[in-house]
Amino acid sequence: MSNIQDIILNAVPEALIEEKQKLTVTVEPKQLHPLVKALYENKDLPFDYLISLIGMDWEDKLGVIYLFSSSKDMSQEIAVITATEDRENPLLYSITDMYEAAHLNEREVYAMLGIRFINNPDMRRFLLDGDWNGYPLCKDYDADPTLNPITIANKEITDLAPRIMEDENGNLVESVANIFDEDDYIINIGPQHPSTHGVMHFRTALNGEVVKKIDVNSGYIHRGIEKMCETMTYPQILHLTDRLDYLSAGMNRHALCMCIEKAAEIEVPMRAEYIRVIMDELNRISSHLLAWAAHCNDLGATTAFVYGVREREHVLDIFDKTCGGRLIINQNVVGGVMFDIYPDFQKDVKAFIPYMREKLVEYDDFFSHNPIALNRMVNVGNMSREDAITYAVTGPAGRGSGFSCDVRIHKPYSLYEKVEFKEVIRTEGDSYARYMNRLDEIEQSLHIIEQLIDDIPEGEILAKVKPIIRLPEGQYYQSVEAGKGEFAVFIESKGDKFPYRVKFRSPSLAAVSVMPLICKDELLTDFIGIGGSMDYVIPDIDR
Amino acid sequence: MNPFFKYFSGIFTALGSLIGGLRVTWRELWRKKVTMQYPENRDTLQISDRWRSELYMPHDENNEHACTACGICMINCPNGTITVTSNMVENEEGRKKRVLDKHIWDYGMCTFCNICVITCPSDAIFFNNDFEGAMFDRSKLVHTLNKPGSKLREKKKNLPPTPLKGEKGATISPPKKQETQQGIDDKKVS
């Protein structure tokens, strides 16, 4: 790490470096861009992967925490903090010139905290309407419903993107840019559309049937979960994580539990760890099965959808018997799991493994080699490795482009160090690579479960946890590999029983942000197919 | 490969894999169907006993429950689903004691996170299996869990075995079919 410290100090001598849970660097807004550039351009270990961009309100200051990692070594992470004291017109520098992933994230920070980013070419609010009053994540936000009344009036979407650019002399120039050309044929894919997998809104400019440009517009089911978390105790927050990416409910919750456990130094009993990992992998299977099913359905094979859901039902039955929930399973709690496994759990899971393997062969026969399906997927929606990294696309989609980003391998948590499994990587970067990655990961998950299912140790399922959990002051991070990619939790605590700020990294947001790039010059039909192959879940984006 | 050969081999490999796909659906045609026929299968329907449907408060044969009206479930509930109202009643020894007046649970608000059940210090509330809770009127989703005239079970008495946390409904059986039937009739009347 000393090498990195040198690089940081070389770039910005005034930087304040602290060894916290992550190496944390605090700089002035002016120095942020040079520092990030130095980290980005570092030859040996380029910090080219933006895990999350966290807008913060420290009451005296408004700022951003950037969490970077390297595509060469994902275990290396660095947190960069910058903040401005100007609450009236907070301005920070954009890093969108290096990280494409920053685009939507910076727009979200603007919507939530009012921080505008200089040099970001499109500074519209993301997730919130352009005319929303107030900035919800600010601590002085007025939540009075009369300020933002619910209306059924028709609202026009403006195509004008305000921006603040810095010219050569260092002067800030505000301008407005048009998103679409004057005579673009714009078609609304969503918010009500059968194939957007939720209330996503893609405004798509078409040239004939060829996609020319896509404008992503989200927030139709924004629930303000991050804001809600600030008024809830830690055990209460847990049930909200299930409602982000509901297909990876168990894994999301695992991340938050681990984050709290690490901060409060709670040791989780071994039995609980086993149950957690088995449930996580079952959860991953169910998520991938639905992704497979929905992808096939997007390509027009309705029957495949039913087949995928049919197999998923077996997983859900196991969930149902274990913890009384099917989709929102509520299994993990701080210190362990809520429900012990039921007596027949091992038998049921062991029966499921060969059944699923048999069905994977069937899927192969049915769809994976179908010439129509191949034509619809091979060489369609190409995403290069560089694109995957700069857009921070992780999960099966990122690995389909050759970006080795499995959190279970690079930042092992829970039992993943003990089990043996392969990281499924393909380098083609097309829809078919993403499609096959999911099917192969199902096989890997089955393999992990096989290794664990027979030696679940006896013992407690829940560690002793104080009835009221207070986390010591500090910033805590935890990542897990969810069904769609890296899901990260950030908690800043001031020592209270409520968190000061919670941020969830949404893997789906990255998947959606890359859509305009990989769908460009593809046919409208393929746009839907590519969307299916990226497998995003909208509540995960909207939070 | 010469293009002429490639053209025809392409046709035949494509046909081959298409037939592979057709074979899968053909087999499926003759398999047993997986969908269930609800409500015809009501009697044989297997609901896992941990299934979280409706919050309920077990009452014993003396119409007594275990709720001390401490309100911990209400405090812990993340979205204000539970309202516990209590009265201060003076007992024989002249000490004031909190007595449960109403334990109100709003089915429509509940996210079934189970925090109330796991935090309850006296194991007074559990989730049951009665999943047929749909109503025509939102106000009917608000349940009062303690039965009229019920009171707190005295500690001295032999406690009936309470179910383990996390395995609710194992010993105290959920409301039976008859009750459900009656509930449906009630709905029809109103």
Next chain:
Amino acid sequence: MKQPLELTGLISNLHTFFRSNLTPFWATVIEGALVLIAVLAAYAIIALALIYIERKITAFFQSRLGPNRLGKYGWIQSVADLIKILIKEIIHINKVDKVLFYAAPFFVIVSSVLTFGIIPFGQGLQAVDFNIGIVYILAVSSIGIIGVLLAGWSSNNKYSMIGAMRSGAQFISYELSAGFALMTVVVLSGTMQVSEIVESQRYAWNVFNGHIPAMIAFVIYLISGHAETNRGPFDLPEAEGELTAGYHTEYSGLQFGFFYLAEYLNMFIIAAIATTVFLGGWMPIQVQGWDGFNQVMWYIPSYVWFFAKTGVLIFFSLWVRWSFPRLRIDLLLNLEWKYLLPINLVNIIVMVVVVLLGWTLEDLFPIFRP
């Protein structure tokens, strides 16, 4: 040969009854009206039956049970759906091109009814029988596309527009293949009259009589026929996953019902024409010389034969539809212009050679000669 269950007797009795009791003019009018009623009734009943059958078979392919609430095994379901669609409100949309918008469904349904009329359902059960029947089929079935294009254009909806344009490209392309495939048979049987084509297949169905080229034509006709009727995997104009419902997005109530009926009927019509032209139509299976066997086969009425053969083809169409993903427009056009059409062109020449050199089964083996 005894044919107790045939309707020919009934029809000729009716005919003599009207002729003997009425002036020729009124007899023709009444007979025309009866035929019209019969055709329309058959049209509606077959559509309802098909909707039910498709839903049921689809469900079986997808490990489901399908409609099973109304009546035993849900057989009244499509009747209920019909009533629902009849009484549903037709939503009037402000910004559509009114005349074209309301006319479009009629084009579609009229084209489908006109084609329906020429199908020989059994002995004597054919409403029109031109000497250029095949050309008639090709001509009237192309009217439907006008309706689809009008619907997409007049709806003033971008999804509809894209759907309609796809439909246009698809229809024009596959019309060629379907036409050529039928022409191959015309070469083989030497007539365009539908009734004669059926009659010529007494001992050898065309698909066997013309062996290799006829089988290729048969397969190509099935593929292009399904592409013409916009059914999966060629359902690009609708593509519910992409274009919500394509060209009929804005239609509701009975107008939508017309599109819906026409779609199902077109599936039937394609199967029926394929049966008539390739599989011997209503002709029972017969072997020269086996009189006992032939007698038994003739006991089974001709319309049963017809519907059985058609049913097999419809089942095959459903099987394909629910097994494959949807094609993309460029793949669809590739399939037509790079595969089906060239193969078809060669095939028709091969057929001409086969016929001229006397290599058909009828020519080679006298047992197949009528």
